[in-house]
Structure formats: structure tokens, C-alpha cells
Amino acid sequence: MPRDLAEALRLEEAERLALLGDLEGVVFPGPAGGISDFAARLGDLQRAGKARRRLAAAGLCAEGWTRRALGTLAAWLDALAPEDAAAAFSPGTAAKALRRPVGSPEQEIGLARFLIGAPGCAGFRLALPAAAFGDQDWLHLPHANLVVGSAGGSVLIADEEGEIRLFWTDGAEAALPRSGLEQEAAILPDRLHALPRAGGWPVLNFAPEAAWLDNPVPLLADPTEALPILAQGRGLLADVWPMASRAVERAFHALFVFDLLPGGGTSSVSRGDFQGIFAASLRDPVQVADLLSHEGAHTRIAPVYALDPMLANDAERIHPSPWRKDLRPLSGVMNGVHAFVNVCEFYRRLMILRPDFAADLAQIRDLEAGRVREAWTYLRGQARPTQVGEIFLAKLGAAAEAL
Numbered sequence: 001m002p003r004d005l006a007e008a009l010r011l012e013e014a015e016r017l018a019l020l021g022d023l024e025g026v027v028f029p030g031p032a033g034g035i036s037d038f039a040a041r042l043g044d045l046q047r048a049g050k051a052r053r054r055l056a057a058a059g060l061c062a063e064g065w066t067r068r069a070l071g072t073l074a075a076w077l078d079a080l081a082p083e084d085a086a087a088a089f090s091p092g093t094a095a096k097a098l099r100r101p102v103g104s105p106e107q108e109i110g111l112a113r114f115l116i117g118a119p120g121c122a123g124f125r126l127a128l129p130a131a132a133f134g135d136q137d138w139l140h141l142p143h144a145n146l147v148v149g150s151a152g153g154s155v156l157i158a159d160e161e162g163e164i165r166l167f168w169t170d171g172a173e174a175a176l177p178r179s180g181l182e183q184e185a186a187i188l189p190d191r192l193h194a195l196p197r198a199g200g201w202p203v204l205n206f207a208p209e210a211a212w213l214d215n216p217v218p219l220l221a222d223p224t225e226a227l228p229i230l231a232q233g234r235g236l237l238a239d240v241w242p243m244a245s246r247a248v249e250r251a252f253h254a255l256f257v258f259d260l261l262p263g264g265g266t267s268s269v270s271r272g273d274f275q276g277i278f279a280a281s282l283r284d285p286v287q288v289a290d291l292l293s294h295e296g297a298h299t300r301i302a303p304v305y306a307l308d309p310m311l312a313n314d315a316e317r318i319h320p321s322p323w324r325k326d327l328r329p330l331s332g333v334m335n336g337v338h339a340f341v342n343v344c345e346f347y348r349r350l351m352i353l354r355p356d357f358a359a360d361l362a363q364i365r366d367l368e369a370g371r372v373r374e375a376w377t378y379l380r381g382q383a384r385p386t387q388v389g390e391i392f393l394a395k396l397g398a399a400a401e402a403l
Contacts, residue, residue: 020307020388026300027395028342029247037250039303043095043275044086046306050098051089051111052077062105069109069126076115076124084120091142092254092277093209099273100212106131110139116159117143117178125158140195140207142254145180147207149191166192198227199234201255204277213256213274217267217281223257226282230255233288240289240349244342248292251299252278266291270298286350286357293346297339310334310389319382322371330382334396337375340368341399369403376400 025034052074059070077085089098094114102108110132115121133139133150140147141157144164148155153169159178167173174192187193196203204210205219213219220226238245256279258267268280268291276299280291304310314331321328323336347365351358376397385393 020304020391023304023388023392023395025247026304026392027338027399028345029241029244029296029300031243032246032250035307036247036300036304039307040251040276041083041086041090043303043306044090045082047089047094047098048077048080048085051094051114054098054102054108055111057102058105058108066105066109066129069129070105072126073109073112073115076121080120084118088114088118088121088143090253090276092274093140093142093204093207095275096209096212096273104131107134108132110134112157113139113141114143116141116157117164117180121159122161122178123159125156127154127156129154134208136208136211138208140204140209142202143180144176144178145195145197145202146176147193147195151191196224196227198230198255201253201278203227203255203257205257210256213279215258215267215269215279217258217261220257220259220281223282226257229282229285230257230288232285233282233292236285236350237289237292237346240353241293241346244293244296244346247300248296251296252276254278256280257282268295270295270302272302275299275302286361289350290343290346293342294339297342298335301335301338305331308386308388310386310392311383312386312389313382313384320378322374330379333375333379334383334393337372337379337400338396340372340375341396341403344369344372344403345399372400372403 020035023035024030025036055070055074055077059067059074062070080088091114097111106129109128112126112128112132115124130150130153138147138149148166151168151170151172156167158165163175163178165173165175168191172188172191174188176187180194195206203223205223210219234245237248254277256277258279258281260281260283261267264283266281266283266287271279278292278295280288280295282288311330311334314329317327317329319328319330319333321333321336323340344365347361351361351365380397383389383393
């Protein structure tokens with residue numbers, strides 16, 4: 001494995017082609033270990049490197065205890081095996097945290113939250129100052145799925161072999177399983193609780209990072225009653241398209257639940273700064289499985305772009321898309337074709353499995369298939385692909401033209 005993403009990007013064109021191969025598992029989901037999974041792990045490793053550089057820069061501005069704490073964090077990152085460093089920064093909130101403006105040295109100590117409970121980090125312990133908890137005075141520890149409040153002071157967090165121990169300056173303390181808790185629980189009022197999970201995915205509506213999600217559709221204030229619909233949609237996708245279901249389970253690790261639009265409409269979004277988080281409204285199982293197919297396609301291809309842009313003419317938002325009213329970059333048109341090719345395949349399979357639904361589903365599939373063909377015809381005439389892009393477009397075009 002290349003040491004980091006920057007090394008992969010320095011590869012000569014022939015080496016990049018060899019690395020990316022025939023892009024198996026990108027247009028449609030493939031088995032574990034394909035280029036999408038590989039590129040995603042490279043992205044995780046890149047985030048670990050970025051965190052290390054932020055800590056080093058913060059350390060240069062710090063003094064005394066703060067400098068020592070930042071040094072402890074940096075030393076732990078340096079000692080981690082590459083696979084453990086990547087795993088530490090694999091949570092979907094890591095990308096957003098590392099894109100936010102650099103804070104004070106004390107605030108940067110908050111990056112410790114990505115080591116607590118992470119693989120290879122048993123034995124880590126650090127006192128986090130109140131400033132490390134941010135403006136909301138809370139930190140989400142994604143690997144343990146705990147939300148911790150400072151209660152106005154420092155908090156010592158010790159990641160031990162079987163449990164995570166927390167000590168507040170006023171004498172309060174707690175010990176919890178290192179693997180985290182499976183349900184929302186106010187363990188210590190005003191200073192410690194566990195987020196709910198939905199099929200293993202932490203529900204981030206209640207996490208501090210929810211305030212960072214800038215989306216026109218608001219988050220559902222209490223998604224508890226909607227979560228069974230997610231389970232039904234995931235189960236439906238597993239029945240209809242097992243390979244897509246397995247790819248979705250590898251791609252997504254957490255959940256934001258949006259409210260429904262007026263009239264029962266739904267919303268979903270894929271964001272590079274929240275990579276690996278399924279963010280969607282939950283209305284009914286078919287709609288959820290549809291969106292898992294759609295957003296799963298976006299999540300598979302997004303890390304591959306970091307290895308190769310695939311389009312050489314993608315600078316301007318001047319292109320029409322049948323799915324959007326605003327003009328898009330050409331990659332936006334290509335992403336639309338890619339996502340809705342997967343949606344059409346989901347409906348094709350569902351119509352076979354549930355012929356009693358076929359009449360209603362055919363109308364949806366035919367509508368999206370027509371849009372795919374329209375967008376593909378435009379994309380084919382406009383695209384100037386890279387060598388890797390030529391491989392991808394050949395596969396994507398075959399799928400679009402087969403509709």
C-alpha cells in the first residue's frame with residue numbers, strides 16, 4: 001500500500017492505470033477489496049497525516065503542558081501502524097473536523113477524540129482541557145460512540161484494554177465498555193451519554209457535529225420512530241441486491257436523519273466532508289433502499305476521484321442535468337448518470353423479486369432510465385476523459401445504454 005494519498009497521486013500515468021486496474025466495483029458494486037475500498041482507506045490514511053501535521057503546527061505555537069499534550073498525541077499517531085492510523089480517522093466526522101479552521105493549541109487537543117477507542121490505541125490517556133470541547137462544550141468520541149461534556153473543566157480520558165475511564169476535575173468519574181453502548185443512555189447528566197445506533201450506525205442527529213451539517217432540509221429532531229424504516233430498507237436491499245447491500249455496509253458507518261419535505265418528499269446528500277455518513281430522510285423501505293443504492297454509488301466513486309479526476313474538462317458549472325435546475329460541472333452530470341444507473345438496476349431487480357409491485361415501479365424506473373440516457377448522450381459528447389476516465393466511461397456507457 002502506498003504510504004499516503006500524496007504518494008499515490010505522484011504515480012506516473014502507467015503506474016496509476018495499473019493501480020486502478022479496470023475499475024471493477026465502481027460502476028456497479030463489487031466484492032470487498034476493490035479499488036473503491038482501497039481508495040477509501042487511502043483517504044483515511046491521508047486524514048491521519050493531516051491530523052499529524054495540524055498537531056505539529058499547534059505544538060509550535062504552544063507552551064508548557066499544552067505543548068506536552070500535543071506531543072503525546074503526535075507520538076501516538078507516529079507509533080500507530082498505517083492500518084490503525086487509517087482506522088482512527090475513518091469516521092465520517094473526521095473529514096469535517098480536519099477541514100475546519102485551525103483553532104488554538106488547546107482546541108486542537110480535541111483531535112484526541114479520534115484515538116480513543118480506535119484500533120491500536122488501548123493504553124492511550126490524556127487530559128483534555130475545557131477548550132478542547134469546542135463552542136458547544138461537548139465532544140463525540142466516534143469509536144466508543146460517547147458524547148462527553150467538560151462540565152466546565154478538564155477531563156482525563158483513559159483508553160484501557162477493556163474499558164474507557166473518564167475523570168472530571170470535580171471528582172465525577174465513569175467507566176464504560178471500550179466497544180461503546182448500543183443505545184442512547186444518559187450515563188451522567190450534563191456530561192456523558194451514548195448516542196443511539198441504528199443497525200450498528202451511530203445516529204449523529206444528537207452529536208455536536210450535527211451543527212456543522214449545512215443542509216436546506218433540517219435534521220429530524222427525534223428520529224427514533226423513523227429508525228425501523230431504515231432497518232427495513234437495508235433488509236430490502238439485502239434481499240434484492242446482495243452485492244449492493246454488502247458494499248453499502250462497507251461504505252457507510254454513521255447516520256444523519258433528515259426530516260421529510262412538505263407533502264412527504266425526501267432528501268439525501270453525499271458530502272466529501274462527511275464521507276461515509278448516510279444522510280437521508282426515511283419515509284418507507286423502498287425509498288430507503290433506492291437512496292442507499294443512489295448514495296452508495298456516490299460514496300464508492302468519491303475516493304477514486306482523489307486518485308484520478310477522470311475528466312480533463314471539469315472546471316466550469318455550465319452543463320445541464322435532467323436531475324437539477326442549476327447548471328453543473330461535467331463531473332456532476334457523470335455522477336448523476338452513475339447514481340441513477342444504480343437506482344435503475346435496483347428497481348429492475350425489485351420488479352423481478354416483487355412482481356406485484358412491478359406496475360408501480362416500472363413508471364419510476366422508466367422515468368429515471370430516460371433521464372440517464374439523456375444525460376449519457378450529453379456526457380458522451382462533452383467529456384474529455386483521462387486514460388482512467390476512458391475505462392470508467394466505457395463501463396458506465398455500457399450500463400446506461402443497456403437500460
